[in-house]
Amino acid sequence: MRLNLRSVVRAEAFVLFIVVLLGATALSLVSSQFLQTFNIYVLLYNVALSTLVAFGQMVVVATGGMNISLGAIGGLSAVVAAMLMEWHGWPLWLIIPVVLLGGTLMGFINGFLTVKTGISAFVITLAMASAYTGASMAITNANPIYGIYESVRSLGQARIGVFPWPAVATMVVMAGLATWFHRMTSGRQVLALGGNRTAAELTGVPIGRRVIQAHVISGLIASIAGFLTMARVQAGAPTIGNAWLLPGFAAIVIGGVLLEGGKITIVGVLLGVAILELIANALAISHTDPFFVTLLQGALVLVAVILGQARRRMMAKGRVRPLGALPSTEPRAE
Amino acid sequence: MRRPNFITIWDRAGLAVVVLSSWAVFAIFAEGFTSKFNVFSVGRLVSILIVVGLAQTVVMGIGDINLSVGAVGGVVAMFFGWLVAPTQLGTAGLASGAPQDVTALPGLGINWQFAFILALLFGAALGFINGWLIVRSGLHGFIVTLGTMGVFSGSMYIITKVKAFRNLPEGFLGFGKMKFFDLLSPLVFIMLGVVVFLFFFLRSTTPGRQMLASGANRRAALASGINVNRIVISTHMLSAALAGLAGIMLAARIGSAIPTIGTGGGGDWLLPSFAASAIGGTLFTGGSVNVVGTMFGGLLLGTVENGLNLLRVPGFWVQMITGLVLLLAVILDRIRVVAVERSRMGAAQ
Numbered sequence: 001m002r003l004n005l006r007s008v009v010r011a012e013a014f015v016l017f018i019v020v021l022l023g024a025t026a027l028s029l030v031s032s033q034f035l036q037t038f039n040i041y042v043l044l045y046n047v048a049l050s051t052l053v054a055f056g057q058m059v060v061v062a063t064g065g066m067n068i069s070l071g072a073i074g075g076l077s078a079v080v081a082a083m084l085m086e087w088h089g090w091p092l093w094l095i096i097p098v099v100l101l102g103g104t105l106m107g108f109i110n111g112f113l114t115v116k117t118g119i120s121a122f123v124i125t126l127a128m129a130s131a132y133t134g135a136s137m138a139i140t141n142a143n144p145i146y147g148i149y150e151s152v153r154s155l156g157q158a159r160i161g162v163f164p165w166p167a168v169a170t171m172v173v174m175a176g177l178a179t180w181f182h183r184m185t186s187g188r189q190v191l192a193l194g195g196n197r198t199a200a201e202l203t204g205v206p207i208g209r210r211v212i213q214a215h216v217i218s219g220l221i222a223s224i225a226g227f228l229t230m231a232r233v234q235a236g237a238p239t240i241g242n243a244w245l246l247p248g249f250a251a252i253v254i255g256g257v258l259l260e261g262g263k264i265t266i267v268g269v270l271l272g273v274a275i276l277e278l279i280a281n282a283l284a285i286s287h288t289d290p291f292f293v294t295l296l297q298g299a300l301v302l303v304a305v306i307l308g309q310a311r312r313r314m315m316a317k318g319r320v321r322p323l324g325a326l327p328s329t330e331p332r333a334e
Numbered sequence: 335m336r337r338p339n340f341i342t343i344w345d346r347a348g349l350a351v352v353v354l355s356s357w358a359v360f361a362i363f364a365e366g367f368t369s370k371f372n373v374f375s376v377g378r379l380v381s382i383l384i385v386v387g388l389a390q391t392v393v394m395g396i397g398d399i400n401l402s403v404g405a406v407g408g409v410v411a412m413f414f415g416w417l418v419a420p421t422q423l424g425t426a427g428l429a430s431g432a433p434q435d436v437t438a439l440p441g442l443g444i445n446w447q448f449a450f451i452l453a454l455l456f457g458a459a460l461g462f463i464n465g466w467l468i469v470r471s472g473l474h475g476f477i478v479t480l481g482t483m484g485v486f487s488g489s490m491y492i493i494t495k496v497k498a499f500r501n502l503p504e505g506f507l508g509f510g511k512m513k514f515f516d517l518l519s520p521l522v523f524i525m526l527g528v529v530v531f532l533f534f535f536l537r538s539t540t541p542g543r544q545m546l547a548s549g550a551n552r553r554a555a556l557a558s559g560i561n562v563n564r565i566v567i568s569t570h571m572l573s574a575a576l577a578g579l580a581g582i583m584l585a586a587r588i589g590s591a592i593p594t595i596g597t598g599g600g601g602d603w604l605l606p607s608f609a610a611s612a613i614g615g616t617l618f619t620g621g622s623v624n625v626v627g628t629m630f631g632g633l634l635l636g637t638v639e640n641g642l643n644l645l646r647v648p649g650f651w652v653q654m655i656t657g658l659v660l661l662l663a664v665i666l667d668r669i670r671v672v673a674v675e676r677s678r679m680g681a682a683q
Binding site: 066113117118119120122123124126127128129130131133134135137138141142245246249253259289291292293294295296297298299300301302305306309 | 481483648
């Protein structure tokens, strides 16, 4: 694709980029704390972890589904990693693959059940979420496991200036997703089936296998996010991932991902996360009630989806409405 | 006349059999399960669960989902607490004898029966916001109620500063502890009233039938002159009022209005609300609800929770089992629907 100024300005992500830029500028003018090295480091760290969560959700949303169990997978991965360290003393080079494999397996269970039963991903992942959370509660007896290795602790705090080392994982995942969705057949097929399942099926896309793949990738990303969160909070707490649902969806709808499936935007999601984290950062700097974050995330979800819907309607207005089409009460996607 | 066979009978009565056998199992193995006090406390627990389940069932009837049941329950319980709590916090009469309870909030001190009605209306108003946003935006209830969930509970946390309304009026506390025949809580009768009302509302009233028609086939409902938008909004109002009722019932049970009602403490309502509905045979695709089924579904979940507690099984196992039961219920439902259709076709030949 040729990159010229007009196409950049017309891109949806451009508006988000301007918002991030304006927000950051305003914050740095208002508060002297904002541009301090440590604050920028914390901000980037938050963005890195939240981006993983949002990507984990986006992959399944691309198929037209959703993953309610994302946080539960993250929590169980963190707990299992901490358990293997404290109780079994496994070497780290063994723990990391096992944890990632565990996340992959949980994603596979989600995808397999969704495909084989034909029941919506919402119900399957809601039910599986309680199973995974139950398992992490059972392992830890609802208490955090603190005995994690020194190397993992230092990974959780490793940084160069403002750059947190764990963000490398986010960048790898981002590159991987970009390649998968834009350059590989299976990724393209996931978008195709999210956009129009019947058409995709008719053109020979193996629907079931692609849906399972998306769930597997989502589980893998969730376990990476869970492991990194554990390294950051320095404990394998079963509560890790409890609150991933709302911010994950907030970031992807702000970024411009279609909840009906078929359309993703990696840069948009990153910018969506940046907007959310800038707001959280501003609230933290100004010592505002932390519950404002929940309120604002909820409100931003509503604003983002309603604006997105309005924009789609405006674009659709130019076209001729098919005969007998009913206004605004289309049978909504499951 | 169709000859009844095993499948059609199981379709009607299977859940009741499962509930009764779970009672039998716990009566044998869990000591104290059949004691008068336990029956009383199971009755209160189950009644709240069933009303939460029904709040989800009605929305599922129109093919939608409501993620904000827990948030609405908590917000309405806190609103109710604010209305009835005394205007000045007393210093005497506290159990600990402490000079002042720093985690308690003062309220308006109005009559609790009147406040009960106001709180239900407030719940319906929150439901109106859900329904209105869904209708105006044309989006699925999932994302809208996910957003309002954050807005509702976030605002409530900010306003109350996560403090609680204790020192609720004696009349209301007495209501929560009241026993009929030394066995049944009035909450059970409230729940039964709601079940009977919804059963007849959805079976034999025009708005009830219109709700199900909109859930089954939105276009057909529109074409036959049903104001689907109004139905969607009023269903969400009904759902939120039921969630609010459950919140007030829980406040009556625990004797105070705390901010974690519906979202924390006793576990999030989201999972049990879907589990009770799905176990009862309400479909996620809309158009068909089973109010009595939700009652049995809630009965099963509450019984299992209580029985496992008596067997000293930790609480998180209950959550895990609830999830697996939900999974099993939806998968069995798939199989059941197929089996029932097949046996009907067989009988018609």
